[in-house]
Amino acid sequence: MAKETTYRGMWGDWQSLAAKLEANREDLGHLEPLRLKLVALGSQALGVNQQQDAVKASKQELSKQLRQLAAEGNRLATLLRAGVKEHYGIREEKIAEFGLQPFRGRKAKTAPEEPGTPNPEPPDKTKP
Numbered sequence: 001m002a003k004e005t006t007y008r009g010m011w012g013d014w015q016s017l018a019a020k021l022e023a024n025r026e027d028l029g030h031l032e033p034l035r036l037k038l039v040a041l042g043s044q045a046l047g048v049n050q051q052q053d054a055v056k057a058s059k060q061e062l063s064k065q066l067r068q069l070a071a072e073g074n075r076l077a078t079l080l081r082a083g084v085k086e087h088y089g090i091r092e093e094k095i096a097e098f099g100l101q102p103f104r105g106r107k108a109k110t111a112p113e114e115p116g117t118p119n120p121e122p123p124d125k126t127k128p
Contacts, residue, residue, distance in 0.1 A: 007049065014042045 004010045021028055021035040081100055088094045090103045 007045070011042050011045060014038055018042070 004013050018035050018039050021031060025032060081098060084095055084098045085100060093102050095102050
């Protein structure tokens with residue numbers, strides 16, 4: 001018989017073994033204390049598994065609450081940053097203290113080339 005590797009499989013195997021030992025108690029009476037211990041271990045393992053499932057569900061609920069709090073906190077932080085910009089103005093360097101980029105104006109465009117001056121062409125390398 002293959003060895004069980006999953007907890008559920010092990011517990012099922014234990015229950016099956018305990019039931020077979022119970023059925024043959026007269027022949028295997030000397031194993032009765034060990035059978036009772038196996039039944040108790042199986043019961044205890046099942047209880048721990050149920051606690052683990054409850055903690056897993058609780059963790060999922062807490063993760064959901066954490067996501068909700070993060071979304072609400074981000075919205076509030078955005079609102080507060082907008083309030084800081086409104087109070088100090090978008091050009092004040094003071095808003096950099098709050099992690100905001102002050103508006104420092106646009107970079108000046110380079111002057112466009114005059115249409116009357118031709119661009120010098122690079123020498124053609126194919127001509128000798």
